[in-house]
């Protein structure tokens with residue numbers, strides 16, 4: 001237990017005024033706090049993930065993500081216009097795929113006119129200045145909910161990579177600016193980069209979900225994309241063990257060597273130590289994904305009046321900047337942008 005008689009060793013010379021350092025001087029008022037601020041969150045740092053669904057002019061609220069809805073393509077285009085008006089540089093598209101379209105071979109994933117690709121094309125034609133990021137993983141299209149092709153209960157790596165390459169090319173052809181492989185298969189970045197170069201998509205960037213953990217914080221997302229019911233087992237044979245940190249650095253090094261332009265740590269708040277290590281070690285564009293479960297905790301507690309939602313939201317976002325991130329994927333993007341724009 002704490003021993004009151006043990007004092008920390010004083011660094012103050014015995015005859016100096018006490019206290020020798022008044023760090024509170026620079027916290028006295030907003031102007032001084034602003035001058036002394038080490039990090040700043042800006043609208044430029046935000047990537048806004050949205051969920052799209054089939055249909056016309058409709059939105060379906062996602063119960064486990066209060067304030068977030070699935071949007072039909074026309075509404076997704078409006079969201080992109082909102083992003084442009086708010087100064088949010090990028091949106092990220094996730095499709096909700098009906099159960100009847102999910103198959104074992106996942107072939108809808110690389111169909112040129114699937115929902116995600118139609119949404120990408122519609123947004124790029126209406127609002128070309130907004131960067132569109134798309135998700136490269138098979139889970140929305142997979143009958144068993146996994147990010148890879150399953151054979152005899154095993155997620156097969158190399159066959160999945162072949163499928164992901166086709167998916168990446170279809171997304172690039174639809175106009176996606178940034179491909180976000182979130183599947184955690186080995187070798188997918190190199191395979192995608194080679195195929196993109198060969199097919200004339202030299203300028204399509206890859207933001208690799210390099211350090212993606214097997215996390216229970218993805219629960220609400222799986223509701224949002226309709227994968228919760230489909231998922232058989234868990235994703236621990238391909239997503240990372242939350243106990244690991246050095247492994248994240250190996251993954252980032254590997255993905256950069258294979259041609260990733262940007263890297264991601266996911267989830268965000270419980271993994272800020274990983275963000276910091278990645279940024280310090282590699283000095284490359286580093287992003288964090290404040291995932292659905294993190295959003296749900298803040299929005300749910302906020303809706304109950306247990307926390308001040310707006311303040312917690314902004315505090316959580318500056319935490320990513322402090323941890324070294326260049327940007328944040330967050331469902332709070334439009335709300336944070338409105339606050340930042342005053």
Ligand code: PBG
Nearest residue numbers: 137139182217218221291292293
């Ligand atoms: C799947 C994917 C997931 C998320 C983004 N892409 C879920 C998963 O791996 O099961 C999670 C995002 C979130 O929770 O907000 N490829």
